[in-house]
Amino acid sequence: MKKSVTYILLGFIVLSSLSSCAHRRAKMTFRDESANHRLVAVMPMDVKFEENPRNIRRGEEELTEIELKKLQADYGRIFQERAEAFLRYRGISVRIQGAKETRAILKANNITRSVVRDMSITELATILGVDGIVFGEVFLDQPFSEKAAFGIGVAQTIETAIFGTRTGGTPTTNRAIGFFEIYDGDTGGNIWSVRGHAGFGLGSSPEGVADALIARSMRRIPYRRR
Numbered sequence: 654m655k656k657s658v659t660y661i662l663l664g665f666i667v668l669s670s671l672s673s674c675a676h677r678r679a680k681m682t683f684r685d686e687s688a689n690h691r692l693v694a695v696m697p698m699d700v701k702f703e704e705n706p707r708n709i710r711r712g713e714e715e716l717t718e719i720e721l722k723k724l725q726a727d728y729g730r731i732f733q734e735r736a737e738a739f740l741r742y743r744g745i746s747v748r749i750q751g752a753k754e755t756r757a758i759l760k761a762n763n764i765t766r767s768v769v770r771d772m773s774i775t776e777l778a779t780i781l782g783v784d785g786i787v788f789g790e791v792f793l794d795q796p797f798s799e800k801a802a803f804g805i806g807v808a809q810t811i812e813t814a815i816f817g818t819r820t821g822g823t824p825t826t827n828r829a830i831g832f833f834e835i836y837d838g839d840t841g842g843n844i845w846s847v848r849g850h851a852g853f854g855l856g857s858s859p860e861g862v863a864d865a866l867i868a869r870s871m872r873r874i875p876y877r878r879r
Contacts, residue, residue, distance in 0.1 A: 683875040686837055686844040687747075690784040690876075693835075694750040695740070697759075698732040698789035699766065700725050728859055730756070732791055735863035736833075736871065740787075745876035750783055758782075778838025785844075786836045791866065794828040828852045829866045835874075845875060 702725070716724065734752045741749055758781055759765075769777065778786055828850070835845040849870025853862055 683845055684877070686840075686842065687785060687835075687876065689839065690747045690837075692748045692750055692783045693740075693785040693787060694755045694778075694781045694783040695733050695737045695752060695787040696769070696789070697726070697729040697752075697756060697766070698736070698791055700728040700732060700791045700793065703792060703794040728791070728793070728863075731859045732789060732863045732867070735860060736787065736789065736867050739864070739867050739871060740874070743872075743874070743876075744879045745874065746879055747785070747876055750781065755781060774836045774841035775838060778836075784838045786838060788834045788836065790832045792830045793862070829862055831866045831870050833867075833870055847871065847873070 702721070730752070733755075737749050737752045759769075762780055764772070764777075764780070774786060778784065829852075830850045831848070833847050833849070834843055836842065837844050847870050849866055851862070851866045851869055853865065
């Protein structure tokens with residue numbers, strides 16, 4: 654009987670110890686998990702359009718598949734470069750690998766967007782020579798072509814001038830939703846993520862859209878300031 658009680662007590666001690674370890678692990682902070690980060694890469698971002706953008710120069714025809722892929726890649730590079738610039742401007746405690754250098758390494762190793770999806774984070778971090786990696790996925794919605802949005806804007810201006818009223822808000826030609834994540838190169842774990850959104854009016858440039866969305870989403874990035 655005494656032996657049974659002893660074994661039961663030992664069992665409780667072991668379970669208590671394991672529970673305590675799990676509890677401490679769950680309480681690990683971003684700073685704990687990024688303690689070894691010295692250099693971080695920002696990947697070209699995955700940009701998707703909710704609708705196929707219209708090619709105004711071709712009479713509002715939809716873009717071809719080749720044109721759409723090129724446009725997505727161009728936007729992906731723009732968002733990558735603006736994120737890199739934003740993080741440098743923030744003066745955080747880690748160095749940011751140049752966007753061009755990151756793309757050059759990816760190209761030299763024949764690592765395309767589809768290849769990245771099948772790679773482990775640790776493998777990718779080793780190839781890039783970094784301690785952490787920033788990923789981003791952006792969804793852009795263009796409910797009106799610029800011509801249609803311009804027409805609505807003119808109609809609203811005339812309405813205000815004649816009647817002193819205004820129906821609806823400023824026509825939004827671009828709405829953006831972004832998901833941004835940081836992964837640790839050693840463990841491959843996701844150590845930070847954030848979701849952000851922003852709306853833009855007629856004539857917004859890709860750089861302006863990227864700057865606004867990234868500033869709103871990533872301003873609370875938890876890396877220490879220098």
